[in-house]
Amino acid sequence: MKAARVVSWGSPPQYCSVDLPAPSPSQIKLKVMAVAVPPLVRGRALGKHPTAQGAALPFDPSVDGVGMDEATGKLYYIAPMAAPLFTEYANVERSNIIKLGPGANPVAVATLVNPVGSSWMALRCRALPGSCKNATVLILGVTSTSGRAAVDVARSLGASRIIGMSRNEDTLAAVQGLDHRVVLQDPIALPPDIGPIHIVLDFVGGRAASGVLAAAKAEPGKDIQYIHLGDLAGEDVIPLQARLLNAKPIRITGSGMGSWSKQDMKQELGGLLGAVVKMGIPDGVFTASLADISGIWESEDAKKKRFVVIP
Structure with a gap:
């Protein structure tokens, strides 16, 4: 399975191969559809954000995203820090996903959350x-x-x-x-x-x-x-x-991770996603494939626009 990992702090994530075990009984295997790269993710890739300090390399700096259950075709929002998402597939605890309504656009949701x-x-x-x-x-x-x-x-x-x-x-x-x-x-x-x-x-x-x-x-x-x-x-x-x-x-x-808790985020996700799914894709979104991530990570489009990785 293909993925992207930071192998040196401050360097762009590198495209690589990783193994994914079978999901546990409490997990679901999702095909990753869209992962946003806001400043928080870039801070984690630098090793400077508190959530990345002390982490071991290679490291996945992703935070949240949208995945699909290929067995049912249903889309799910994957909560922050629930799983490494710069990858083709992810095993996610069922308690850390929220089903998205019909018509939800993965890129829009990943971009706007x-x-x-x-x-x-x-x-x-x-x-x-x-x-x-x-x-x-x-x-x-x-x-x-x-x-x-x-x-x-x-x-x-x-x-x-x-x-x-x-x-x-x-x-x-x-x-x-x-x-x-x-x-x-x-x-x-x-x-x-x-x-x-x-x-x-x-x-x-x-x-x-x-x-x-x-x-x-x-x-x-x-x-x-x-x-x-x-x-x-x-x-x-x-x-x-x-x-x-x-x-x-x-x-x-x-306000940010640390000033509110993971429990706060879980309690608010339903209302937040309800607001997000009503919005369309905003202007200035730049999408790229996982395979191209290392080459475009430092590009002007990736830095100045709303960058979304589509594995």
């Missing part, structure tokens, strides 16, 4: 319970794929107003579903008519994050809930003045 899941898990597991209902949500970095998905997620969870922020005015204008659009400039300012902010979903990080927190107004009696999701700015540090934390009620947290 990560970007949709980032805001879904943030609002469901890291924000205060039920606090998205009737809230004003500000999405910093809304023109990214994850940011655009966050608009739909926040609305589906009951947000009453959604504010999108980005530095590019043209791409910001193209984002659908926003109530307000604010161009990210230095110094950062929010129009007075926006009013209090309840939740900030931040895909940018760095100085932009601290600038938004300084500019945001709080509703009396409620926290501004800041949730860190990404670092599109490429800055490792979010500089915060101590007096800012004393001047307004700010609740700071993050």
Whole structure:
């Protein structure tokens, strides 16, 4: 059976042959249909992500994907870390798969679970319970794929107003579903008519994050809930003045593997997948076969687009 494995940290996965034993009674053998390569997978391939630290080589950096039971033709979502998926077939514990509805597109599901899941898990597991209902949500970095998905997620969870922020005015204008659009400039300012902010979903990080927190107004009696999701700015540090934390009620947290548990993810997968299967394949998806993975891993398309491996 063919697979791809990292044989040297920092190098692209290499196409190779591996053995797959017969599945145990608690497992099902699935044909792998689509596996996304978000930044998390690249971080694991570098050996830098916490979930890869201390792992032995050769290593499969994949996280989740879509598989098919060839006996029935049914499609299943394979939960994060359930099995090595840079491979033609995988044995997966039945407790770690969720059947997808008729018409589900494997590439769309594999592509969208990560970007949709980032805001879904943030609002469901890291924000205060039920606090998205009737809230004003500000999405910093809304023109990214994850940011655009966050608009739909926040609305589906009951947000009453959604504010999108980005530095590019043209791409910001193209984002659908926003109530307000604010161009990210230095110094950062929010129009007075926006009013209090309840939740900030931040895909940018760095100085932009601290600038938004300084500019945001709080509703009396409620926290501004800041949730860190990404670092599109490429800055490792979010500089915060101590007096800012004393001047307004700010609740700071993050969202990602480690800040929520595997049990949290299992509990949320049904709702998350229900939202994902309603969406089509987003723009900017780049697909490649498992056999070509080492040659295209560092290509511009693989790095800048939503890269999906189709074994």
